[in-house]
Amino acid sequence: MQVNDNKEFQPLIVAFCCNWCSYAGADLSGTNRLNYPTNVKIIRVPCSCRVNPMFILRAFQRGADGVILCGCHPGDCHYTSGNYFTRRRMTLLFSMLDFLGIERDRTRVEWVSAAEGAKFAATMNEFTEAVKKLGPNRRLEDLRCRKQ
Amino acid sequence: MQKIGVFVCHCGTNIAATVDVKAVAEALSHEAGVVISQEYQYMCSEAGQNLVKDAIKEHGLTGVVICSCSPRMHENTFRKAAAAAGLNPYLVEIANIREQCSWIHKDIATATEKAIILGKAAIAKVHLNTPLVAGESPVAKRALVIGGGIAGIQTALDIAEAGFEVDIVEKEATIGGKMAQIDKTFPTLDCAACILTPKMVEASQNEKITIHSYSEVSAVKGFIGNFTATIKKKRRFVDETKCTGCGACTEVCPMQKVPNAFNLGLNNRGAVYIPFAQAVPKVATIDANYCLKLRKGDVNEKVCGKCAAACTVGAINYHQQDEYIEQKYGAIVVATGFNPIKLDKYDEFAYNQCPDVVTSLELERLMNAAGPNGGTLLRPSDKTHPHKIVFVQCVGSRCDDSKGKPYCSKICCMYTAKHAMLIREKYPDTEVYVFYIDVRTPGKNFDEFYRRAVEQYNVHYIKGMVGKVTPKADGTIDVQASDLLSNEQLHIDADMVVLATAIEPDKTARPLATMLTTQMDTNDFFTEAHAKLRPVESATAGIFLSGACQGPKDIPETVAQASAAASKAIGLLVKDSITCNPCVAHSNELMCNGCSACEKVCPYGAITYQDKEFRTPYRTTVMRRVASVNPAVCQGCGACTVACPSGAMDLNGFSNSQIMAEVDAICK
């Protein structure tokens, strides 16, 4: 993350993708050469329901500017019901982040299937733009963790 | 001390063109624990794999990171290479710098920077990887086939042929399904009964096959190789083991006004019945809704009882109760089939008003030698020969409204051509009209068959749709339709109208899918694991799909799929055990407080609780309730790890600390 007067702000974005749908969707956007910014770094998880809200808080603490969580479409979860848990947990987490003063646009849950490479790229472009507009995350970042 | 090897792949120019692979290898070589960092043209090639193997042996590596294509592509390749060199395969991590880096970015500087970060994240993760050993779980050598139509019969025969026990569960009193009701088959015009009934007999005589007719699956538990199903044998008030199928009871039954379901209500049968002459098992069943004795409520009352008196072997048992059987299975094949839709919402075709407006399946019975008219085609209303017959295609198929189905029912074009042809053949004085939107005949000898109906049998095919059917006083039926090619509205004075009714999955399919945790589409057809490459497997391991429960199909396609499903099931049953995914959840007993939060979110029922003794200070012990995960059942989704309030539950291969390490590495 660089905040530089003569350089455009480049947010750091962590994307958690479930192995069965969204990670495959991300692979598909690569296979189809659909561009999205380098700001997005993907972490593979077996299911979106594996993502502990703690991971998202940790990312913000360590200086991430946005966190996006992608899973299979509701009803299509490889594990039948995992993404329903995700949906509920993230609703709670996001309302807590609201309370902490973290802008709602810094976090997002998106359903991307293995066939939706174009949607994955479009989502990442859009999300990066949205986070760019918000500027750097200062509220939750632990400055002691910042790399000098 | 960790010794980690890093290998960066060029993938020809796929990666190297946008990512400076040398710079990546160089940057990663400075990471903590990295003892060797190399780049190579094609890591997945034999030479590339040898590079990894040699490094493992030479440097005694404790972890390997490959920066290459997606792990969905070659993770297994590199795991095998590591295992060959003596390293636990789960100590290998892949950094995806092709699909998720070089292919989507254009600027070399930023792409290289990102590739380095992804590499660092993989290194951070591999630091925390632990050796994992895939467990094994035994396979029960028995298959369950749900549905006893031609699909279920074929699947069962194939599995039995391979030497495995098979149980067929059929909800009706006989196996045979829809094919038993059909008169002839297209495009060869074989008699359906002549080719089906030998198969039914074969199934009943095969000592590996057990047929549970008049039965339902009421519960299924377990997982691939290890299912437990509960089968409910509904009471038929006849002892199957005693009944000889002589039919004496059906003759004496005084209640002969029961709509004959096998003939789709086109004639009547007795309250005690055998569905048809070739039924398997050939055993009588009493319909409790109509039986004079059973309808009374108290079977001890002296009412009727004629069937029991007529039975020479004492098979009638008015006191019979439902019976439940529990059985273990290694594989389950779903073959629940289809039904024509109800036509209540299509009364512009006067189906409910006029007995001479029939569905195609009803026409099969009307034309069948074993049907209500003994094979002579007569109008249901006045038992006269029809001289003008109108067929209406796509009734309820291809609809974008709440009344019908959005899909093409696939079989109607062909069976309508068959009906038209058979009628013209047998009754040359009959005029036959077919109203169609498109004639769809993709299949071997299918279009030729349809052309024969037109050219040789002079069936009048009219492009257009019937809009209104009005029965008239003289017994004829006014069919009002459009002829799109001559652009006129036609009125045909027909004697009979046949509706090519859309087909839908059987109503029992949805509750069954819930029981089996398999997926269904919005039309209640079972979803295959992969539309092209895994067409007979469901996404749930160990559950296979056979016949029209997966989508509309004709008989040859159904049989082909039935055999394919059988071969998949056999492939599973021949194994003594199956390898389990080692990336499963596990609970730290010392941290677990037994709250049951994890158990409630587990979709597989893999978590159980046990009381365990723990040592406490001062040489005392305490009993605590702790969670334990069955690694053979757990599929590794991780839902429980987040639900666990005490942090006792963690997931192998994707542990809390591993993911957190990745987050930290990315955010540095």
Add this chain to the structure above:
Amino acid sequence: MNTFTYYPGCTLRTKAKDLDTYARSSAEALGISLVEPENWQCCGGAYTTAKDEIATKLSAVRTLNSAKEAGQPLITVCSACHNVIKQTNYDISHDEDMAAKVNNYLKLDEAYTGETTVYHYLEMLRDVVGFDNLKKKVVNSFKGKKIAAYYGCLLLRPSKALAMDDPENPTIMEDFIKAIGGTPVIYAQRNECCGGYITMEDKAQATKRSAKVMNSAQEQGADMIITACPLCLYNLKKNSGSELPVYYFTELLAEALGVKEAGNE
């Protein structure tokens, strides 16, 4: 006592007085109170389906709104009025754009967005009185009479908006006929158009259509036809060339309840 806002419509005040008076006397006998709003306007006779037609929908909205203000469900008898008002009510509650335009124009104290429940008189008999209860109050039964119900097009379609009964296999009028002791006659043309307003444009077409309906009913052995629509009654009687008697369903209802004379006073 159940109280409804009662919308008679233009024709019930002029050429179709029978439909109106028998409806009122029967309602009284059934313990239903019908209150006619002041200053009601003609519904326009036909619903304009076009999305860009707002003015033609206003009179129906005024009627709906007067029922809303009275806090009562709205009841109609004439099929055309029912069709127009029910379709308007459906569209205003499903099409936000139309609702906004209508309300901008009307400037009501409170915007109207489809709050009123609209009953056809037959639906009132089915859902409020109940055909079983109606049966108990019948004094002159139509036993032995074979009666053909004529729905026409207006009562049933488009079913999405009208939602009175199954559009292809309706039973409400047949159940009514059974309740007053008659035997319903099912015939295929019962839900086909009689020609309607085309009598103004092309008499021959109206004749063709209504004759088809009458023949279909006659062929199934009907002694009489009942309808809820003045225009259907006109076409079937005047244009069809058939001698089969046609009555308003309310006339049979009033007779069954023994209040026919009261209505004629």
Add this chain to the structure above:
Amino acid sequence: MNNNLKEQVLRSSGVNVLKCMRCGKCSGTCPSYDEMEYHPHQFVYMVEKGDIETLMESKSIYKCLTCFACVERCPRGVEPAKVVEAVRLATIRKQGNNHLIPDAIPEMLDEDLPQQAIVTAFRKYTK
């Protein structure tokens, strides 16, 4: 092909003509078929092609009974009657194009003709 007219008809009718699968059931069920020069399925297809003027000039637009049989029975939910109505409106909204003039009414009256017929005809044929 007149794109403005096509757009107007599509907007005014609210119908998506592309849903049509060309089965012809609308024309099969239409009670006014024989009186029409262009039939319900042709209305849908010609609007899709943008051939609106031909329809506007045809007497067919006055023959539709608005009985909604085609709307109810269309397997694709296309609603042809609404297309006919939109085309008719496009015609009668033009000045001097009223199809029914009040002066012609007295001649048509007979003692039983219900008011409903007159108001409906006005709504259908006149702006």
